[in-house]
Amino acid sequence: MELTAERTSFFPSILMSLNHILTVDWFYVSALEGKPLGIRAFDPEYPFDDIAPLFEAQRKSDTKLIDLVDALEPSDLARILVLRDDKPLSEQADRILLHLFQHQIHHRGQVHAMLSGTSVKPPQLDEFFLGNEMEQAARKDDFAALGFSEADIWPEPEKQKG
Incomplete structure (x- = not known):
């Protein structure tokens, strides 16, 4: 299956890459909401075996992120947010957003490149x-x-x- 076929990338398949994007989104979006999942966001590391539920979960995460960003006031960007509740790890909101967007672009670009080796046009x-x-x-x-x-x-x- 093209979705799970081994490919050259940081994560060795399209499905693994898409799952990684989502779990990292869960990690950071939960912190932005003030309800950090911490490492629970990565349990399981690859939560979806099929594209349909993964697509729906990513859509929900993207919508949640859009709503969070839309509600931000400039002063919110300087807030320090807790990323993990199991050990001290916090970061300023603007840096979380910059990192999250860069992470998405990075791995979505990898998926785009992997799609070039499939029957699906990127x-x-x-x-x-x-x-x-x-x-x-x-x-x-x-x-x-x-x-x-x-x-x-x-x-x-x-x-x-x-």
């Missing part, structure tokens, strides 16, 4: 937020699945949070 990722009509049309379904629109991402200047 999605277009490198111009995702450009404003031309062709790019807007290409991301329309992704935006709809996440429950937001172009106007949510690119509000008129007077409508932006101050």
Whole structure:
């Protein structure tokens, strides 16, 4: 099966890579919520054997992260958050967010590269937020699945949070 076939990457399969992205999201998003899962986020290390429930769990995690970020005030970014409840480990919220986004980009890029060796065409990722009509049309379904629109991402200047 293409999803579990051994491939060249940090994690040796697409499924293992996608599971890793999700469990790391659980680790950091739970800390951002003020309810750190700590190492429990990684038990089990690879929680899903099938893509459908993994996709749904990742969608829920992404939606939760979007809602958390949308609710942030500038002062929230300086808060120190507990990452683990089993031993002292905390970090500033803005650094957690930067790390989390970089982690997602890093491993999602690896999955994108692994997809190139399958029968599944990798999605277009490198111009995702450009404003031309062709790019807007290409991301329309992704935006709809996440429950937001172009106007949510690119509000008129007077409508932006101050």
